[in-house]
Amino acid sequence: MLWGAADKVNKPSGGRMLADRMPNCDLYAVADTGHWVQFERAELFNRLCADFLAGRR
Numbered sequence: 001m002l003w004g005a006a007d008k009v010n011k012p013s014g015g016r017m018l019a020d021r022m023p024n025c026d027l028y029a030v031a032d033t034g035h036w037v038q039f040e041r042a043e044l045f046n047r048l049c050a051d052f053l054a055g056r057r
Contacts, residue, residue, distance in 0.1 A: 001018065001019055001022075001025055001026070001027050001028070002028050002030060002037045002045060003027060003028065003029050003030065003037070004030050004034045004035055004037050004040065005029045005030055005031050005032070005033060006031075006033055007033075007034050007035045008034060008035065009035040010035065012029055015027050015029060026057060028048065030044065
């Protein structure tokens with residue numbers, strides 16, 4: 001799961017709460033990023049998604 005560390009819509013503590021309830025969940029708190037990780041940090045988002053889909057998480 002990717003979560004903006006500066007998200008003001010869904011607080012970062014919500015990411016930890018969800019990750020704790022999801023088996024085998026990796027939480028990436030993305031520094032200096034708000035609610036839209038996929039737009040604000042597109043390169044990082046794309047790389048992490050590609051790695052996940054390729055089984056390289």
